[in-house]
Amino acid sequence: MEIARETFEKLQQMVNRVVKSPRSDFYRRKFAKENFDYASPISSGADIIRIPRLTRAELAETPPFERLYSTNEHLDSIRYTSGTTGSPPILLFRAKVNYGIPGRRPLILFQNSHVDAYNARLSRSAQEPYFPPLIGHPGNTYTVTAALAKAYKIDAIIGIPSRILALAIEMDASSRNKTETIFIVGERFTNEHKRILVTSFPHALLDIRYGMSELGCPGYQCDILRKKTDIQYHCDENYLLEFTDLDTGAWKKENTEGEIVVTELSETPHQLIRYRTGDAGRVVNDTPCACGAAFAFEVTGRINHDIIKISGMMFRTDEIERVIKEFPEIEENFRGVVETRQIGTDKEEIHFSLTIVLKQKEGIHPYFLEQLKQNFSERFFLTPSKTLADCIQEKRISSFDVFAIESFPFETKAQCLRLIER
Ligand SMILES: [Zn+2]
Incomplete structure (x- = not known):
């Protein structure tokens, strides 16, 4: 995998940020324990591979405040992540929301507690106030959510694949036809999911992202990728994505499945460096796309499922x-x-x-x-x-x-x- 010079520079800055931080010694301790010499410069792929990977279990072991690299004024949301992978909840802060809110009347398929937080933030900061406020998914019954969607004449849906698919079954044709944007993030998204959504929401633009609550959305689709049947993503410039060997963390060749390891290249509250996502994926095309992106990748599933x-x-x-x-x-x-x-x-x-x-x-x-x-x-x-x-x-x-x-x-x-x- 070809890595741009500025990617190395950003990565070096993030490593410097955590090892020099007066706020937290989380990475200093981790690097010392794993014998990583963080003073030596990071200028090649081999240097990156030497940086120890970070696991979800390590995050769970350390209280969030003890691995916080941003000051309070940079924080504007608190998130819990847990659920889908079954690990204990991790409290996380994000300095900024990584996705814009599409549409004028979006239905956000997160739990109500999340939605309340979004509404509070939007009413504080949005230049253009949203009315009605974002509508939350009240629970597990999608009939109620579908009725809300109809009553509020929503034009966009934000959520994870399983929830959007469950909701689609309950929505009537007129509500589905009025949906202009579907913003899908999280979980592995398959061609079959896409087929169902295209049929159910014939006028909607499908904005499919690869992401997770710990990190935001490292993967996005350009217009060219959107037209493909297979679900492929480009990597957002604020992230470094690696497809790695499970045991060694070394890079896999193009087209070979490996664990997706992500590094945040912009300043974030927890500054995740070489974070093991537990997702499996591969680079499918490393020739530059017409949109300018360097490569495309796909998410193939979860690791250790065999x-x-x-x-x-x-x-x-x-x-x-x-x-x-x-x-x-x-x-x-x-x-x-x-x-x-x-x-x-x-x-x-x-x-x-x-x-x-x-x-x-x-x-x-x-x-x-x-x-x-x-x-x-x-x-x-x-x-x-x-x-x-x-x-x-x-x-x-x-x-x-x-x-x-x-x-x-x-x-x-x-x-x-x-x-x-x-
Ligand atoms: Zn592209």
């Missing part, structure tokens, strides 16, 4: 699939969650849960799931010779649960397996 290795045991997607196929009662979709919790210095509690969809929706005997759980654990191998049942017996696994649900509403993330470290 295999989770822990304490000598392996939770493999293909092994779960193999066992699930032995049960004609279960549909193919499933989600496995491995949750770990450190107890003491060398001991770890490991919980495994499997969420499945049963073909028969009603009249299931309560004992059936218990039986299924037992049968599954006796067939599912975690090492070449030990089944899940063996590992539970040996207390290497603390608990195993099976949950049956009606269906997975929207598969926005291709993650069959995920790991939650607490």
Whole structure:
């Protein structure tokens, strides 16, 4: 990947900012612990790779105020992030909102608490006041939200893919036809999602961004990318994006999937440097686009959705699939969650849960799931010779649960397996 000289300069400035900061020694401690010599200049790809990566767990361990690099007057919003990846909430501040509010009457599909904060800020700072104020999504029932959308004659929708898709089902044709802009951010967005949205909202411009609450939106689409069927993004100049090897953090070749690692190149409250997003992606085209952007990339899913290795045991997607196929009662979709919790210095509690969809929706005997759980654990191998049942017996696994649900509403993330470290 070709990196512009000014990108190196900005990165150097951000590293200088955190290592010289009187406000926080978060990075000084981190760099010292990981033997990174921050005094040596950053002028090549090899220099970047030497900078230690930052994990979500590290952020969660340190209270936000102790890793804050901006002064109070630069902060104007507080955000919690948690939910989709299952880690504990992290309180985050952002110095500026990274996206403009499209449309005159936008419906913002975040929770009401977020919307209240937006409204408060808009009424303080917007040159052109918004009326009516942004409308929040009141909860999980999209019928109410769709009725609000109709009553307020909204012309734009802002939200994450799964929520917009759920809302689309409930909105009537006239409200959908009036929608001019759909601003989509977050989660992996698939071609199929795009197809549904184009059909449901025939007059809407789809403004699709790749982003996350910790960082804002590093990925955007130009007009050329918008016309493509495949969802590809350019990288915003305020960010450095790397597609990296999971173990070493080294760069992957073009077209090869790697973990997306993001660095904020402008001054931000928490100044995330080489932040591991947990998303997988790849550079699809590194010749410059006609719009001027240096390369295009796509987001392919989440990392570690194929295999989770822990304490000598392996939770493999293909092994779960193999066992699930032995049960004609279960549909193919499933989600496995491995949750770990450190107890003491060398001991770890490991919980495994499997969420499945049963073909028969009603009249299931309560004992059936218990039986299924037992049968599954006796067939599912975690090492070449030990089944899940063996590992539970040996207390290497603390608990195993099976949950049956009606269906997975929207598969926005291709993650069959995920790991939650607490
Ligand atoms: Zn372009």
